[in-house]
Amino acid sequence: MNKIIEKEYFSDAVVKLVLEAPAIAKSKKAGHFVIVKSGEKGERIPLTIAGSDLEKGTITLIIQKVGVTSTKLCDLEVGDEITDVVGPLGKPTHIKKVGTVLASGGGVGVAPLLPIVEAFKEAGNRVITVLAARTKELIILEEQIHQHSDEVIIMTDDGSYGKKGLVTHGLEEVIEREKVDFAVTVGPAIMMKYVALLTEKYGIPTEASLNTLMVDGTGMCGACRVTVGGKTKFVCVDGPEFDAHQVDFDEMMLRLESYKPSEAEAYESFLNSNLKS
C-alpha cells in the first residue's frame, strides 16, 4: 500500500500525486516508470515517474483524466492509499554530455520530461525546452522546467499563452537559429511523430519516450509491442525510450485505440454512477 501525502490540481483534468514508495524513490532514474493498480478490481496502468524525494521516500506522478482508471486515481485524496505500485520499470534515459539538447513536451508528457531535462542539464548540456499544449491551462510544470533549462519556449494551439502554433514551430525556430546535437520528446504519439519527422529532416538524433498500453509491465504480456526499425520491441523492457526516427508511430497510434469503444462506454457508465451516488 502506498499512501498519498500530497495532491495538487494542475487543472480540472490534470492532477499531481505525491505518494510513499521508498524503495522506488531510492532506485529510480530519469526515464523510469511505474505500474499502478488502484483497488482490487482495478486495472494496471503505466505512469512515468515525474520526480522523487529520497529523504521523504516519495515519488511524484502526474495523471490526466482520460478514462475510468485515471479518473479513479485523480479522485484519490491525501491519506488514501494506492493498492499496488511497482517499479521502477523500463530502461533509464541514456544521459550524456552532447552539447545542446532540444527537449519537447506536450500535455502531461511534460511530467516525464522534467527528470530527463533535469538530468541532461546536470550532465552539463545546454538545454532548450519547448512546452506545448492546446491552451494555457494545460501547460504544466513551467516553473520547474525553467529551473533546469537554459531557455523555455511555450507554444499553445490557440495562442492563449506563449506563442501561437504547434510544438514543431517552436522546435524549428531553435533548429534554424543554432546547432542542436540531440533532441528528446515526450507527449502524445501524434506530436512525437511530427517532432521525429522534423528532426529527421535536420538530421538530429532524437529519442522519444513511448506511452503504450501495458498489462504487467515486466516483459511478460507483449501488449506494449511497437515496431522500431522494422523489429518488434517491447516498450516495458526494451524502452520506454527509442530512436524516434525508427519508431512506427502510425502503428503505435492504432494500437493505442484498441479499447477506445469499450473504454468510452465504461467511462460513461462510471461517470453516471458517480453522479447518482
Next chain:
Amino acid sequence: MNLRGNMKNKERTQLVRVSMPEQAAHERNKNFTEVNSGLTEEQARKEARRCLDCVNPTCITGCPVNINIPKFIKMIEEGDILESARILKETNTLPAVCGRVCPQEVQCEEACFYTTKLKKAPVAIGHLERFVADYEQNSGQMSVPEITSRNGVKVASIGSGPAGLAFAGDMIKMGYDVTVFEALHEIGGVLKYGIPEFRLPNRIVDMEIDILKKMGVKFEKNFIVGATASIEDLKKEGFKAFMVGSGAGLPNFMHIPGENYIGIYSSNEYLTRVNLMNAADPAYDTPVISGKKVAVIGGGNTAMDAVRISKRLGAERSMIIYRRSIEEMPARNEEIKHAKEEGIEFMNLHNPLEYYADENGRVCKMKVQKMKLGEPDASGRRRPIPIEGSEFTMEVDTVVVSVGVSPNPLIPQSMKELDVSKWGTIKVDPDTMHSSVEGVFAGGDIVRGGATVILAMGDGRKAAESMNNYLSSVLDELTN
C-alpha cells in the same frame, strides 16, 4: 501399515481405472467452473485398491519431486485421508495444484507397473493426489508441516511461481528465514496469470500459499528484484542466497505482416487479462477483446487454454491453427480431448502467413497456408513443409499467438556477471542449480525456457537442497 495381504494382487489388477467426473461439455464451455469435479471418497478408495504397493515402486522415479506415491495411496485405501495428505506434503508443497495440472501420463503414471508390465491403464495417481489435497482443504484441518528449529539465515526466492513456492516450502522446513519476492500484485506466478480457472481455480492456489504463510514464509508483492532493489541491496539487508525463478517472459511472435493489428494478442496477454485481471467480469476495469471468430496459433497447453477461454467468452468459432498434425501437438492429450469435446475446431497442418484489418485497424481476416509433413527434424517430430499454392484467407476477428516465450530479461539485464545462454536462459550446474554467480541459484522456465509446473517445482526443490549444502559450508567457514 501393510495392506498387501488384504486383497490378492489378481483381484486388484482386475479393478477398472476410475474415470474423472466432469462437467458436461456443452455446459462447461459457457462457464469458468472447473471442468473436472474430482473423485468421491468412494471412488478414490476403490481406485487406491488398484495400487499394488510394489516393492520397487517405479512410479516414484517418474515423479520430479519424488512423492512417496504408494505410501500416500495406501493411506487412502486405509481411509486415513488426512494422514495421506501429510505424506504428500512431505515432498510436495502444492499437491492440489499438481493433482490438477501435472502431466502424469508422461511421468508417474507412465512409470506405473500397470503401464510398463501389465499393459493396462495405470493407477490414477494424479486424480488420487487431487482427491487427497481437496479432501484436506475441505476438511478445515489443513496440516501445517512442523518446523523443528529456525536458523535465522535469510534466503530469497525471486518469483512466486511453482519453482519459487516449492523452493520456499523446502527451505522453511529446513529452518531458513524465507522471503519470496513477486513482481505482480498476486502471489502464484503462472498458476495465477497463466492457468485458467476451469483447470486450476485461484482459490486452490491461495489455500496452498496460505499454508506456506503459516509455516513462516514471507511474501513481498509488487517487488522486482533487479529494479525495486538489486541483489546487492538485498545482500546488504542480510540475504545470504537467492533462487531465481522469474519464469518465462517475453512472448514470441511469428513476425508476419499485420501481427500488430488490434485484436491480435500473445497468449500471455490474453490469459493474463482473463485469469489475473478478471477481464471477463464487467465489475473489473481491465478490458479484453474476444470476438466471434477466434484463431489461436499453436499446439501447446497454453494454446489449448486460450482457445477454450475464447469459447467461454462467447466465440462462435474457436479454432486451433497448428502447422503440424495432431500427433505432434505438445499439449496434453487430456487438454486436446477436452477442447474437442467443447467444440474447438482443429486446423492442423495449417500455418498463418498474414493478417488483414478493417478500417479501424481491427483484424478481420487471415491468410493461411496448408502444410504437409516431411522428415523428422532435430526435435524428432516430422518437419512441416508448406504446400505451394494452397494459401487461402479466412475470416477472424480475434487472434491469439501462442508460439512460445523467451525467458524474462529483467534478472539477466540487472546482473551483468550472470552467465546466460544465447536464448537468454540462465546457465546452471544441472546437479545443483547453482548459476555462475556464487550464492545465486535458478530454476523453472528461466533455466528451461518453457516447461511444466512440476518440472519447475522439481528445480525449486533441487535448488533448495543444494542451497542448504552451500550455505552450511559457507556458514561453517564464517563461524570457524
